[in-house]
């Protein structure tokens with residue numbers, strides 16, 4: 001189905017996100033995973049898509065693996081390029097505000113104790129992939145909840161680039177999701193292994209992680 005933008009007279013402030021946030025909460029509570037097509041309103045999705053595309057790779061880095069002193073690049077595992085989203089652009093700021101609203105809602109509904117969120121725009125070029133992995137290792141990281149939002153106006157099976165979510169260690173087939181504009185996928189970061197199959201054309205997405213607070217009085221723990 002073609003992605004239908006909502007009328008341009010509608011602004012994000014007019015949109016009631018409660019039904020979407022409720023659906024996310026129910027799906028996470030029931031399955032630990034939520035897959036919601038056309039979740040992000042077109043006004044927001046298109047703004048993010050156009051803003052990060054027009055940067056033309058400026059501010060983008062090769063994606064890495066691990067955090068802090070364990071951080072390294074490994075193009076055998078992943079080959080996409082990423083741009084961390086911060087509040088220095090109006091677009092980035094609006095996106096972070098939206099994530100904050102979702103965080104507050106999920107904390108109220110599910111008592112997850114989510115404290116902060118980090119988010120990057122990712123560009124996979126033809127042939128790029130991300131091998132099977134988890135976003136957080138039990139006890140080692142404070143990433144609790146992963147959210148991937150897709151920003152591709154046209155995408156079909158033959159374009160590859162599916163996200164595959166594996167339900168347990170022995171699951172070989174997984175559930176495949178096409179990275180279509182507005183689709184959101186959420187899952188518990190420590191629980192679900194997943195991978196991105198090689199994309200056959202440019203693939204755009206935003207990955208976000210909600211984190212617990214591990215700040216101690218003697219050690220600050222900034223988002224990344």
Ligand SMILES: O=C(O)CCC(=O)C(=O)O
Nearest residue numbers: 130135148163196205207
């Ligand atoms: O883009 C996707 O579908 C998932 C990306 C991912 O797994 C990650 O960045 O950790």
Ligand SMILES: [Fe+2]
Nearest residue numbers: 133134135194
């Ligand atoms: Fe991941």
